[in-house]
Amino acid sequence: METTGTPRRVTLTPAARRILGAAARLFYERGIHAVGVDLIAAEAGVTKKTLYDRFGSKEQIVVEYLADRDERWRAVLARHLEAAGPEPAARVLAVFDASRAWSAEHGAKGCGMVNAHAEISDPSHPAHAVITGQKQWMLTLFTGLLGDDAGDVAGRIAPEEAGRLGRILMLLHEGALVAHGLRVFADPFVQAREEARTLLAAAGGAAAAR
Amino acid sequence: METTGTPRRVTLTPAARRILGAAARLFYERGIHAVGVDLIAAEAGVTKKTLYDRFGSKEQIVVEYLADRDERWRAVLARHLEAAGPEPAARVLAVFDASRAWSAEHGAKGCGMVNAHAEISDPSHPAHAVITGQKQWMLTLFTGLLGDDAGDVAGRIAPEEAGRLGRILMLLHEGALVAHGLRVFADPFVQAREEARTLLAAAGGAAAAR
DNA sequence: AGGTTGGTAAACAGATCGGTATACCTGTGC
DNA sequence: GCACAGGTATACCGATCTGTTTACCAACCT
DSSP: OOOOSOOOSSOOOHHHHHHHHHHHHHHHHHOSTTOOHHHHHHHHTOOHHHHHHHHSSHHHHHHHHHHHHHHHHHHHHHHHHHHHOSOHHHHHHHHHHHHHHHHHHHOTTSOHHHHHHHHOOOTTSHHHHHHHHHHHHHHHHHHHHHTGGGTTOTTOOOHHHHHHHHHHHHHHHHHHHHHHHTTOSSOHHHHHHHHHHHHHHHHHHHHHHO | OOOOSOOOSSOOOHHHHHHHHHHHHHHHHHOSTTOOHHHHHHHHTOOHHHHHHHHSSHHHHHHHHHHHHHHHHHHHHHHHHHHHOSOHHHHHHHHHHHHHHHHHHHOTTSOHHHHHHHHOOOTTSHHHHHHHHHHHHHHHHHHHHHTGGGTTOTTOOOHHHHHHHHHHHHHHHHHHHHHHHTTOSSOHHHHHHHHHHHHHHHHHHHHHHO
16 A cells, blocks of 8 residues: 655755644644734744745645645554554454544544635645545545455455445545534544444455355 | 524625625635635625625624525425435435435535534634534434434334434435545445445334334 | 855735725615 | 615725745855
C-alpha cells in the first residue's frame, strides 16, 4: 500500500513548519475562508513575508494543509493495520479503531476533507484532488482489505462481494465521522465497528462455509 | 411528528423570498463565507438596503437559509413517509428514497447542514442549533420509526434494539450523504437502502419469531 | 571575503467585506 | 388626502482581505 501523492511542493524550513502547524489548527477549527493569512502568520510567530516566501499563496497553504493531514492520517492508520495482523476482518476493524483514536485527538469537528470540500466550490482547485483522492483511497482500502490484498488468508471473500461490503463499510465509516463531528450520539466509531464486525462475521462465515 | 422550530423570524415579502432563494443557492453551492451580501442582493435583483431591511444581518440570512432548507427537506420526507404506509420497514426505506430524490435535486454538494457546520466555529451561533437540531431529529426519527411510533404493527421491535438499529441507520444515511456529495461511488442511497433492508429483515424476522 | 538562504519589521496597495445613510418612488388602507 | 410599507439607486464607512515592497540582519557555505 503505497502512500501516493504529496510530493511536498514546499521546502519545510522550521518557520514553514510552524506556519503549516498553525494553519492546520486554524483551518480545521474555524474553517478555511474564516482564517486570514495575517492570523496564520501571527499564530506561527512569523511575518507575512516569510509566509509568502515559503508558500507563495494562501491556496498553496490550503493544499499543503490537506495533503499533510491526509499523510498523517494514513500514518496513524498504517500503525493500526500493522498491529492488527493479517486477517481481513481484524484489519477492517482496525480502521475503525484508528479513526476512533484519530478523531479523539484531531477530529472534534469531523472530517477535515469533507469540511474543506464544503468551502471549495471550484472542482479545478488543486485541493479538490487531495480531498476526493483520500475518499477514493479509503474506498479502495476497504474493498482491498476484503479482496485482493487479503492474500490467501481465511476470511477472504469474492471480489463482487468485497466491493459491495467495502462500500457499506465506507458508508458506516463516513457516517461515524459526521456523527462524531456533530455529536449526534456517543461513540459512533464503536457503534460502526460493532456493525462492521457483525457484517464481517456473516460474510466470513459464508466464505468459510463455501 | 410535529415540524418544530422555524417560527420564521422574518416577514417573507416577495423581495425577501427572492433574497432567501438566491442566498440558499449561493450558500449551498459556494459556501457561506465565500458569498457576500452584495452578491446575494445582485442575484436576487434587490438593493442591499432591502436586504438589510428584511433580514437585519447576514447571520440572520444564514439562519433562515438553514431553517428553510430543513423545513423543505422535512416536507419532502413527510410526503415519502405518507406514501410508504404504516409498516416500520417500509417507512425506514422511504427515508432513503426521500434522501435519494432530495439529493438528486438539491444535494450535489452533500448535506447542507454538515457543510454549514464546517464553516461555523462558534457553538453559540444561532445556526448551530438548527444544524444539530436536524441531526438529532433524524436520529429520533429512525429510532421512532422502529419503536414508539410504530404502534402495534407487525415489525415493531424492542426499544433498546430500536435504539441500536436507529443509530446504525443514521450512520448509513449520513455516510450516503457524504458519499453522494463527494462522488465516492455511484448511487450511495441505493446501496444504503439495500443494506437497511437487510438489517430490517433480520430484525423484523427476529421480532416476528419472538 | 562575499554571496546565498531564511529570516524580522513595517508600511503599503487594491479589492472586498458587512453594514449604514440619504433621497426618491409607488401602491395600499384608512 | 395622506401616512406608511416596500421598494430602487447610489454613495459611503471602517475593517479586513490577499498579496507586495523596501530595508535590514544573521548564519552558513564556498
